[in-house]
Amino acid sequence: MRQWDTGDTRELCREHAWVAEVHAFVQGWSPAALEVMRGQPPSSYAEHVAQLRAWARRLQDVPPAVVTRNRLFLVDSPLLACITAELQALALHEASLRSKVLITELSTVLKLYRSVGSDILTVAKCSHKLQQYQGQMGELQERVEYVRSLNDVIRHCFRPLAPDEESQENALLDMWEAFVFQQQEASDFITLRRLSIMDELEESLQRARRELHDLLAAATTGRFRDPASNARAAEQDLRGLLLCFQATAARLDELCHSQKTLTGTAVPPRRARAPQPCGTRQTLGCASPPGSRGLPRHGGQGSQTSVCPPPQGTAWTRLSWPRART
Secondary structure, eight states, rough: OOOHHHHHHHHHHHHHHEEEEEEHHHHHHHHHHHHHHTTSOHHHHHHHHHHHHHHHHHHHSOOOOOOTTTTTOOOOOOHHHOOOOOOOHHHHHHHHHHHHHHHHHHHHHHHHHHHTSSSSHHHHHHHHHHHHHTTHHHOOOOOOHHHHHHHHHHHHOOOOOHHHHHHHHHHHHHHHHHHHHHHHHHHOOOHHHHHHHHHHHHHHHHHHHHHHHHHHHHSSGGGGOOOBBBHHHHHHHHHHHHHHHHHHHHHHHHHHHHHHHHHHOOOOOOOOOOOTTTTTTOOSSSSSOOOOGGOOOOHHHOOOOOOOOOOOTSOOOOSSEEEEEE
């Protein structure tokens, strides 16, 4: 311990005024302060690390403890190394997490783009995604650049990336390049074949409407209106017809949604009168799939027969257009 007079104490305070800034920073550091760093620009990590290391170098020239009569200074520099380690852990976690999220998102859309020529519903889904992501390309690129910059900060301020971290970064950059390329390919595919796409869509809509008419006609004519038919057999067959009807109606609804997506405007559904039993009325068009009320039940005696052939067009055939280049 050394005794200092008032003049020496003032001089010491002037020379080590910067220690008060270090002390305030260390005392204010907490898990909440670390959480504030999440999502900050990568340059913020670099600035914090540079400042912490500059302080640590200066503190090496300061005695571990300088004591006056009022116990004015007591400096503990290892805390700065602990804060640096916490920043390193956060940067590594953020880079890994953001890479995984981006890779998952991009790979899902990329898979859809690569199947753009498979069927009419996929074309509509691709068109919807194109509209969605064309307005988000700048934001997506910023997210990719953020991860790349954060990895650069880790390399320059902390340590080299581990092999698995390097692989993850390369996977993200490759995925981004493939996404940008395939986005343009899918856009060109839809633009160049728009007339063919709309013709195919219209044919699919007409086919689905005819199937619904046929199913309703089958459920409201013949033995289903014959009181002498077998009630149990009729009920089983009606259940089969109901499943066919609901599946076809759901497909019609998807086709109407696809039409709206591809044209950009709501298209009024075409409605047609279907055969109705017992004076009831029902219409068909681009509407939500009807419930069981659309297929009445009738009882009686008779033999059981199959009344639900597979709806036409249930299995989509691949369009004859050439696939987009992958």
